[in-house]
Amino acid sequence: MSSLHDVGTAVISARSQWNRTGIRLTAREKYLLTAKGCWVDFFLIHRPPGDPSQFTYMRWFERYRRMPTTNWFALIGTVNCDLSTAFVIGESKEITGIEGELTCFANDVPCMYWNNWGHVELLVEQYAHPG
Numbered sequence: 001m002s003s004l005h006d007v008g009t010a011v012i013s014a015r016s017q018w019n020r021t022g023i024r025l026t027a028r029e030k031y032l033l034t035a036k037g038c039w040v041d042f043f044l045i046h047r048p049p050g051d052p053s054q055f056t057y058m059r060w061f062e063r064y065r066r067m068p069t070t071n072w073f074a075l076i077g078t079v080n081c082d083l084s085t086a087f088v089i090g091e092s093k094e095i096t097g098i099e100g101e102l103t104c105f106a107n108d109v110p111c112m113y114w115n116n117w118g119h120v121e122l123l124v125e126q127y128a129h130p131g
């Protein structure tokens with residue numbers, strides 16, 4: 001017997017600065033987000049947790065990422081396309097207390113989405129209420 005049920009799935013494109021999932025979250029509910037697949041930054045393949053800089057020149061640009069201290073191409077979640085609400089999803093993340101549409105992106109420098117390829121798949125499940 002599972003305490004989780006599916007709320008929805010979404011395809012998160014590496015090329016899109018904002019991926020609107022159409023999945024609406026409710027603050028009183030608790031959710032499990034899980035992501036799978038690979039996406040590509042120019043020629044570097046990443047999984048949903050992303051990766052640290054693999055070349056020295058990449059370190060110069062880290063501070064310009066939309067989440068400056070988070071891995072390149074980490075899967076990021078936000079609410080209603082509002083960067084101030086951003087949190088790392090990576091491969092798996094439990095969330096609660098969030099109200100609004102789940103919107104996602106690959107962590108990159110804003111002007112560097114043109115050389116992004118591929119997508120990851122995000123599954124959103126909701127925990128059943130205890131008792």
Ligand SMILES: [Ca+2]
Pocket residue numbers: 041042108112113114115116
């Ligand atoms: Ca890029």
